Amino acid sequence: MKxxxxxxxxxxxxxDMARTLKLTSGHEPAMVWHTETALPAGTDLVVIPGGFSYxxxxxxxxxxxxxxxxxxxxxxxxxGGLVLGVCNGFQILCEAGLLPGVLMRNENLRFxxxxxxxxxxxxxxxxxxxxxxxQVIKVPVAHGEGNYIADGETIARLEGEGRVIFRYSxxxxxxxxxxxxxxxxxxxxxxxxxxxxVLGMMPHPENHVEAKIGPTDGRGLFAGLAEALKxxx
Amino acid sequence: xxxxxxxxxxxxxxxxxxxxxxxxxRSLGIEGVAxxxxxxxxxxxxxxxxxxxxxxxxxQAADKLLANTVIENYKVDMLK
Numbered sequence: 001m002k003x004x005x006x007x008x009x010x011x012x013x014x015x016d017m018a019r020t021l022k023l024t025s026g027h028e029p030a031m032v033w034h035t036e037t038a039l040p041a042g043t044d045l046v047v048i049p050g051g052f053s054y055x056x057x058x059x060x061x062x063x064x065x066x067x068x069x070x071x072x073x074x075x076x077x078x079x080g081g082l083v084l085g086v087c088n089g090f091q092i093l094c095e096a097g098l099l100p101g102v103l104m105r106n107e108n109l110r111f112x113x114x115x116x117x118x119x120x121x122x123x124x125x126x127x128x129x130x131x132x133x134x135q136v137i138k139v140p141v142a143h144g145e146g147n148y149i150a151d152g153e154t155i156a157r158l159e160g161e162g163r164v165i166f167r168y169s170x171x172x173x174x175x176x177x178x179x180x181x182x183x184x185x186x187x188x189x190x191x192x193x194x195x196x197x198v199l200g201m202m203p204h205p206e207n208h209v210e211a212k213i214g215p216t217d218g219r220g221l222f223a224g225l226a227e228a229l230k231x232x233x
Numbered sequence: 234x235x236x237x238x239x240x241x242x243x244x245x246x247x248x249x250x251x252x253x254x255x256x257x258x259r260s261l262g263i264e265g266v267a268x269x270x271x272x273x274x275x276x277x278x279x280x281x282x283x284x285x286x287x288x289x290x291x292x293q294a295a296d297k298l299l300a301n302t303v304i305e306n307y308k309v310d311m312l313k
Contacts, residue, residue: 059301063298066297102301102304104246104304105249109249147249151303
């Protein structure tokens with residue numbers, strides 16, 4: 001795995017992400033500043049971490065999505081390269097047009113910082129091959145704008161094409177408004193692009209990878225990615 | 234030359250902030266408010282004096298950055 005973690009002003013989860021990538025793949029990722037115009041040669045995974053790029057000014061992720069490095073990310077994705085956006089990274093991918101829809105203010109207007117349950121909808125993607133379809137994992141969320149929405153036609157397409165990868169669920173995998181913390185339509189927590197190579201998700205799998213800290217349910221995502229990239233190489 | 238770009242949420246898009254403001258107005262005893270939708274206003278000063286050119290430039294600015302046209306509409310007004 002040759003990962004590149006993008007760094008924007010105001011991002012604050014990049015070191016958690018880098019630590020997790022190193023821990024799960026054995027390879028140190030490159031940290032890439034937003035003013036760069038190219039990714040390091042041989043990059044096979046671009047990760048956009050969480051935080052508050054540009055202080056969430058204008059709209060969450062809006063300004064970061066227009067920074068110079070994003071053209072290189074677009075080109076990487078267009079070639080089928082893998083891109084993972086977590087939290088603010090998901091917002092940036094939507095603002096950049098790499099994923100459809102938008103993340104609105106949470107329905108209850110509060111910043112939500114807690115562990116949530118996610119139902120993994122598919123295991124046949126490079127991001128989820130470390131899980132079983134229907135498996136429920138526990139990972140943290142920390143966001144004020146995670147309420148996913150898109151127009152009806154887009155939602156129908158996402159659902160029809162099986163592009164919803166994670167949904168907020170109860171501990172036993174039931175989709176229920178009481179467990180849909182931010183009010184996202186169809187309890188959507190993560191989606192992939194049409195080609196399946198770009199994943200955006202609000203929860204933070206990178207924070208649940210070490211037994212010393214707590215649950216390790218996030219590990220499957222990164223271990224799976226490392227495995228998928230090893231096979232592709 | 235001055236211009237104003239007004240960005241508003243498209244109809245049908247849920248606006249939790251507008252809803253909260255609506256509730257606050259009601260609790261202040263301000264009667265007769267049927268609904269509130271929150272938007273943004275950008276007051277922009279421009280170099281040059283060609284209004285048609287300025288308007289085209291502002292439309293570009295709104296499409297590229299000021300508005301997310303997935304959920305928002307915008308309106309450009311030249312002020313003077």
